[in-house]
Amino acid sequence: xNLTGHETYSRExxxxxxxxxxxxxxxxxxxxxxxxxxxxxxxxxGDRRFGDDPALIAGIAAFEGQTVAIxxxxxxxxxxxxxxxxxxMPHPEGYRKAxxxxxxxxxxxxxxxxxxxxxxxxPNKDSEERGQANAIAENILIxxxxxxxxxxxxxxxxxxxxxLAIGVADRLLMLENSIYSxxxxxxxxxxxWRDASKASEAARAMRITAPExxxxxxxxxxxxxxxxxxxxxxxxxxxxxxxxxxxALNELRGxxxxxxxxxxxxxxxAIGSYQEAAVHQxxxxxxxxxxxxxxxxx
Amino acid sequence: MQDFFRLTxxxxxxxxxxxxxIPDNMxxxxxxxSEIVYVRELEDNHKVCPKCGYHHRxxxxxxxxxxxxxxxxxxxxxxxxxxxxxxxxxxVSYGExxxxxxxxxxxxxAVLSGVGTIEGLPLALAICDFGFMGASMGSxxxxxxxxxxxxxxxxxxxxxxxxxxxxxxxQEGLISLMQMAKISVALTRLAAVHQPHISLLIDPCYGxxxxxxxxxxxxxxAEPGASIGFAGKRVIEQTIREKLPPEFQTAEFxxxxxxIDMVIPRGELRGTLSRMLRLYAPSxxx
Numbered sequence: 122x123n124l125t126g127h128e129t130y131s132r133e134x135x136x137x138x139x140x141x142x143x144x145x146x147x148x149x150x151x152x153x154x155x156x157x158x159x160x161x162x163x164x165x166x167g168d169r170r171f172g173d174d175p176a177l178i179a180g181i182a183a184f185e186g187q188t189v190a191i192x193x194x195x196x197x198x199x200x201x202x203x204x205x206x207x208x209x210m211p212h213p214e215g216y217r218k219a220x221x222x223x224x225x226x227x228x229x230x231x232x233x234x235x236x237x238x239x240x241x242x243x244p245n246k247d248s249e250e251r252g253q254a255n256a257i258a259e260n261i262l263i264x265x266x267x268x269x270x271x272x273x274x275x276x277x278x279x280x281x282x283x284x285l286a287i288g289v290a291d292r293l294l295m296l297e298n299s300i301y302s303x304x305x306x307x308x309x310x311x312x313x314w315r316d317a318s319k320a321s322e323a324a325r326a327m328r329i330t331a332p333e334x335x336x337x338x339x340x341x342x343x344x345x346x347x348x349x350x351x352x353x354x355x356x357x358x359x360x361x362x363x364x365x366x367x368x369a370l371n372e373l374r375g376x377x378x379x380x381x382x383x384x385x386x387x388x389x390x391a392i393g394s395y396q397e398a399a400v401h402q403x404x405x406x407x408x409x410x411x412x413x414x415x416x417x418x419x
Numbered sequence: 420m421q422d423f424f425r426l427t428x429x430x431x432x433x434x435x436x437x438x439x440x441i442p443d444n445m446x447x448x449x450x451x452x453s454e455i456v457y458v459r460e461l462e463d464n465h466k467v468c469p470k471c472g473y474h475h476r477x478x479x480x481x482x483x484x485x486x487x488x489x490x491x492x493x494x495x496x497x498x499x500x501x502x503x504x505x506x507x508x509x510x511v512s513y514g515e516x517x518x519x520x521x522x523x524x525x526x527x528x529a530v531l532s533g534v535g536t537i538e539g540l541p542l543a544l545a546i547c548d549f550g551f552m553g554a555s556m557g558s559x560x561x562x563x564x565x566x567x568x569x570x571x572x573x574x575x576x577x578x579x580x581x582x583x584x585x586x587x588x589x590q591e592g593l594i595s596l597m598q599m600a601k602i603s604v605a606l607t608r609l610a611a612v613h614q615p616h617i618s619l620l621i622d623p624c625y626g627x628x629x630x631x632x633x634x635x636x637x638x639x640x641a642e643p644g645a646s647i648g649f650a651g652k653r654v655i656e657q658t659i660r661e662k663l664p665p666e667f668q669t670a671e672f673x674x675x676x677x678x679i680d681m682v683i684p685r686g687e688l689r690g691t692l693s694r695m696l697r698l699y700a701p702s703x704x705x
Contacts, residue, residue, distance in 0.1 A: 313590075328592050
């Protein structure tokens, strides 16, 4: 099936082609990964404060002989399921369920695996009243020094703070045609240029594709998809993710907790692109480049 | 419905600034109560309307009134933003926009940071300036906040952040989002030395800033009437297709819903901070 409608498949996909693939309803979802690549999966429910959010899945599972904790956004395959799952956009109780599982992982020493697939955190009145900002902020802070290995995989859409709320990780992996952005291309186009129809331009400008983010050093690895996209061969995609997770867990297994946290600190602390000049000046100066994680233009 | 990290003037309706060009002997009409106010009186009251208590927006430099005279020492003033994505804009380029803003405001970026004292008690501080691209959070914003937290941790002193922001800096893409994680990892250092982070939320405070460090401080204070939230009001109204009540996302609303500790008028902030600093540092009490 040709999603983009204007070209035959090749490795030269535009950013917008990848947006369409990342949002494709036939891509594997969090529950597919939990059920297919884990040897056993027990879903756990509820945040113990308000409710259970179907937009975010949590649980424990056996992976290659080891118990792991799992958290992930869950989109639906059809309209009915999407309404039930709120299109993978969690309310605060979803993020607080995730927080419960983070602490669970720390208590029992389970590595944490997060599957990112959301347009963003749910923006409505109820979410604001129940503290959406606080729920996301707490998760990010807790993940910053959670004393177990964390692996996050962007399996579809990585939408803004709603993605980062389960995305602070020792290894951040992206499926080849997934996207990860600070705002959806439509929102960014509307904010920057007051024209949501310029979404494809915004998608290109924000550099939201896996290869670009890998080149910038924010993403640690890319998991290849079948030639025509993950939606064309779920089984192959699941297998690729399984191999990547095994490799990432093996890399992190040997580290002491102190070394793990030190690496995580250094990794996030280094993300940014700026210059440090001795004197006030307005022109960029390449010689004083101090950013690490971005390809700079100076 | 997905634009959480928005940055538009329309979202923040109350853009009332007193004009610095107006001489001291002038009167102005308060935009909130429409009463005629003597400008000098307004200035002396830290730009809080003496008639109705409306809190006008003040610049990062003006916020230094909170600290002991001449105690403020600026750090990291030489950090300059880049255009890491070579951002392809449909209108003015990011690099050009930065340059124009820097020239207009005479500042390098949206955060003013350093150390100072309040009634002799030292603290590290970082103050956002909404005038600089809506205090959107780019690499320099994140780096200055992270360094402020590390500085506080290193010297064993509290951290005060004065936060207002439209959210992420779109033109820095995912690097901007990752500043939320960067500041959070730096805050773990402060927690490790048992020093408090006090977050002051001022109008307006949205997006990635409220969804990260500003909302997980040990103590959260807001100014009366400040708009505080995750998604902008317009985004929510578009999502739910109904008008939101005027008190929605105000400081008072946040207090009522348990999201912040207190709402303190600008004139009482110094006193409140001084009490807090003493309580968190009992060994320093004379």
